[in-house]
Amino acid sequence: MPNRLGQGFCPANFGDRMANPVICEVTRGNVVESRHRGSVAVVDADGVSVLAIGDVERPVFPRSAVKVIQALPLVESGAADAFSFGDRELALACASHFGEPAHADLAKSMLARAGLSMDDLECGAHWPAKSSATRKLARQGGSPCPLHNNCSGKHSGFLCTCVHLGIDFPGYTGRDHAFQRELTGVMEEVTGTAHAVDNCGIDGCSIPTHAVPLRNLALGFARMATGAGLSAQRAEAAQRLFKACTAEPFFVEGTDGPCTALLKTGRGELFAKNGAEGVYCGAMPSLGLGMAVKCDDGSMRAAVSVFTAVAARMLRDVADVGPALAAMANKPLLNRNGWTVGEVRPVI
Secondary structure (H helix, E strand, O other): OEOOOOOEOOOOOOOOOOOOOEEEEEEEOOEEEEEEEEEEEEEEOOOOEEEEEOOOOOEEOOHHHHHHHHOHHHHHOOHHHHOOOOHHHHHHHOOOOOOOHHHHHHHHHHHHHOOOOHHHOOOOOOOOOOHHHHHHHHHOOOOOOHHHOOOHHHHHHHHHHHHHHOOOOOOOOOOOOHHHHHHHHHHHHHHOOOOOHHHEEEOOOOOEEEOEEHHHHHHHHHHHHHOOOOOHHHHHHHHHHHHHHHHOHHHOOOOOOHHHHHHHHHOOOOEEEEOOOOEEEEEEHHHOEEEEEEEOOOOHHHHHHHHHHHHHHHOOOOOOOHHHHHHHHOEEEEOOOOOEEEEEEEOO
């Protein structure tokens, strides 16, 4: 059937060219109950491979993992400064937030500074991802709105950039919109790979998302961390966004979120961002490395476990960071009574 690209979407053959190895196991008692296959890429800013597990050339959709790259125009255009955005606003622009009250309120504030409202958002609405926030909203007789969408911060950043640049913003989520064309160029430059119609899909929040090799995602994050291959202005914007997320990790995800925990524990040595369908990306600025993880079956619990384990290994010599990350890699599996009955563990 036709989609928003105006044609029948027949993606490239992303089928198995090789069987990826098991990178994570889930145990129950002394027995392995589930196994997750996937791939891991760690590269430097020149594209030199430091670690490659599985097929790192297979295209994957990064989804929300690349929001920090998509936030570059917000800073580069001067919009962030024009609307007096600080670390919290910039972190929310990079976020997959839980829809907690502080998240929704901040997105509303960002829009208001540009003379906009939630009615201008094209991301759609859903209940807050945090169950406590959903229950609170329901008790108050409320209903979900676009501000609760986990991508509302990113979309607010898009809209504010459009207003600042004088770009007509209705339809800003469409691939052919002027802002999306600009964003596509940014993504291509940072990741070093084409973002074309034949590798394009539509994300959950309605913007285009492109399937690119896992290695290129890692390369993009290495470039963001080091500034290599980027203009001075873009490199400065990347550093500002990384620092904002590290300073305000709650606004990148939320209460008890694994991404928030990784940013806190990383203390600036690790940038981490979850995507969807088993994708996790990040960077280790002091090492000049970028990393990307993909679990074939879309498991996020496996992806975060593997991402954490690899980051711990790479940062093993960084006191109070490497060991702390290593302790987070194996996650206890709890039953309804809170008993530990197994664990989620990386096996790479």
